[in-house]
Amino acid sequence: MKKIFLNIYFWFKATLGALQSQKSVTFENAIDQKQLLTQLKEDSKDISVSQEQIPLDYDGNDIRMSFRAKISKKIHDLYSNIILKKYERRVRQINNIQPGDKVRIKWMKDLAVMLPKDKVDKIVFNLYVKQPIPGMSIKMTFATDVGHTFIGLKLFGKSSNDIIKHVFGYYPSPDRQKLLSGTPFENKAESCFMDDAKHEYHVKISKEITLDQHIEILDLASKFEQTTYDLCNNNCTDFGIESAKLADIVIHKTSGDWVVGEGNNPADLGQALLYGLFYNKATKSKEGIIIDKKKVEKELDGNG
Numbered sequence: 001m002k003k004i005f006l007n008i009y010f011w012f013k014a015t016l017g018a019l020q021s022q023k024s025v026t027f028e029n030a031i032d033q034k035q036l037l038t039q040l041k042e043d044s045k046d047i048s049v050s051q052e053q054i055p056l057d058y059d060g061n062d063i064r065m066s067f068r069a070k071i072s073k074k075i076h077d078l079y080s081n082i083i084l085k086k087y088e089r090r091v092r093q094i095n096n097i098q099p100g101d102k103v104r105i106k107w108m109k110d111l112a113v114m115l116p117k118d119k120v121d122k123i124v125f126n127l128y129v130k131q132p133i134p135g136m137s138i139k140m141t142f143a144t145d146v147g148h149t150f151i152g153l154k155l156f157g158k159s160s161n162d163i164i165k166h167v168f169g170y171y172p173s174p175d176r177q178k179l180l181s182g183t184p185f186e187n188k189a190e191s192c193f194m195d196d197a198k199h200e201y202h203v204k205i206s207k208e209i210t211l212d213q214h215i216e217i218l219d220l221a222s223k224f225e226q227t228t229y230d231l232c233n234n235n236c237t238d239f240g241i242e243s244a245k246l247a248d249i250v251i252h253k254t255s256g257d258w259v260v261g262e263g264n265n266p267a268d269l270g271q272a273l274l275y276g277l278f279y280n281k282a283t284k285s286k287e288g289i290i291i292d293k294k295k296v297e298k299e300l301d302g303n304g
Contacts, residue, residue, distance in 0.1 A: 086110070086114060090107050090110050090111045090114070091111065091164065093107055094107055094108070094111070094164075094166070097195050098195065099195050099196070099197045099198035099199070100194060100195060100198075101194065101195050102174075102192050102193065102194055102195075103166075103168045103193045103194060103195050105193060105218060105221045105222050105225055106222075108153075108166055108218050108221075109215070109218045109219075109222070111164065112211070112214055112215045112218055113215070115155070115211070117211070119157050119158055119162060120155060120156075120157060120158075120211060121156045121157055121158050121162075122155075122156050122208055123153065123154070123155050123156070123208065123209050123210070123211060123213075123214050124152075124153075124154045124156070124206055124207070124208055124209070125151065125152070125153060125206065125207050125208075125209045125213070125214075125217070125243070125244075125247040125249075126151060126152035126153075126154065126167075126204055126205070126206045127149070127151055127152075127204065127205050127206075127240055127243070127244050127249070127273075128149065128150050128151065128152065128167075128196070128199070128201035128203075128204050128240075129147070129148075129149050129201060129202060129203050129204070129240070129266050129269050129270040129273060130147050130148045130149075130199065130200050130201045130202055130266060130270075131147050131202050131203075131266050131267050131270040131271075131296075132145045132146060132147040132266065132267055133267075134202045134270075134295075134296045134299035134300060135202075135270075135271075135274065135296050135299065135300050136267065136271075137256065137267045137268055137271045138267055139256065139257075139258035139265050139267045139268075140258055140259075146231070146265065146266065147265065147266030147267055147270070148169060148196075148199065148201075148236055148266055149169065149236045149237040149239070149240035149241075149266050149269060150167065150168060150169025150170075150196040150199060150201075150236060150240065151167070151168065151169070151217070151239075151240055151243050151244075152165065152166065152167040152168075153165070153166040153167075153214060153217065153218075154166075155214075165197075167195065167196045167197045167199075168193045168194060168195055168196055168221075169193065169194060169196045169199070169236050169239070169240075170191065170192075170193055170221075170224055170229065170235065170236045170238075170239040170240075171191065171192055171193070171194050171229065171236065172189035172190065172191065172192075172229045173189065173190040173191055173192040173229075174192070174194075175190070175192075176189045176190045187230050187231040187232050187261060188228050188229065188230050188231075189228070189229045190228070190229065191224065191225065191227060191228060191229035191234075192225070193221060193224075193225060201295065202270055202295050202296040202299060203270050203273045203274055203291070203292065203293055203295070203296050204291070204292040204295075205244075205249065205273055205278065205289055205290065205291045205292070206289070206290045206291075206292070207247050207248070207249055207280065207288055207289045207290070208288065209247045209248075213246055213247055213248075216246045217243050217246050217247065220239075220242055220243060220246060221239070221243075224239050231261060231263070232261045232262060232263040233263050235263065235264065235265075236266070237254065237263075237264040237265050237266055237269050238263070238264050240269070241254055241264055241269070245281075248280055248281040248282050249278060249279075249280065249281070249289060250278060250279055250280075250281050251269065251272050251273070251277060251278040252272060252277040252278070253268065253271075253272045253277050254268050254269040254272050255268055256268045270296070273291060274293060274296065276291075
């Protein structure tokens with residue numbers, strides 16, 4: 001690490017000197033000068049450097065990298081290496097999250113920011129809906145199943161092996177103090193996001209999005225993470241609908257009332273998707289949006 005900072009220090013010294021003149025490099029003390037001279041002597045002992053052929057352009061001009069350019073490249077390579085290691089660490093951390101575990105939105109955002117842009121082929125947004133009763137607008141079953149809405153963000157790289165998949169939904173925190181909070185009996189509760197990679201669903205819509213939209217959706221998740229879960233006006237379906245809007249998907253008739261409340265809910269959202277009450281904001285049509293009804297159709301046929 002000491003050597004790294006020393007190289008950075010010398011690069012700034014060299015840059016400053018070049019801005020003044022090649023013969024006017026000054027040092028604050030003799031130690032700085034001695035260290036630079038020592039490094040230059042070591043470089044001169046490198047046989048590979050002394051025997052290196054000078055690359056020339058078509059006019060015969062020397063096109064070797066300057067000392068400053070070499071140091072700049074080293075700093076860039078070092079920075080890239082640090083970012084890459086952090087990127088790989090975040091991938092491992094996310095891959096180690098098990099279905100049903102809490103997820104950290106910050107890890108996903110770190111990945112999105114550090115993602116090598118030239119390695120991304122496409123990003124797909126998925127909206128999943130599990131209705132309390134498939135194909136029906138009944139809001140809750142006798143087993144107090146209110147259904148669930150969750151999203152997926154799938155990133156495809158240039159290589160078939162480069163796939164990053166986030167599937168998560170908004171929940172009342174499992175660590176909440178009151179067992180019935182976040183339910184029809186008590187709407188509000190502490191909130192969190194949880195991994196829904198293995199969660200069942202009845203209907204799904206998908207659409208390709210940009211990296212900017214991907215980051216905007218994660219920013220939205222960060223905001224929801226800091227708010228209180230409310231079954232009537234800040235629930236998993238609200239998060240799903242707002243995420244879909246950022247993906248340029250507009251959905252109609254997603255809310256309704258139940259015995260003890262009203263608001264957006266998986267039952268009505270599922271019916272809206274099944275009836276095709278959605279469109280692509282960019283095209284003003286369903287173009288670019290794919291819907292998957294196979295699971296709910298199997299349920300309705302009794303083959304689920």
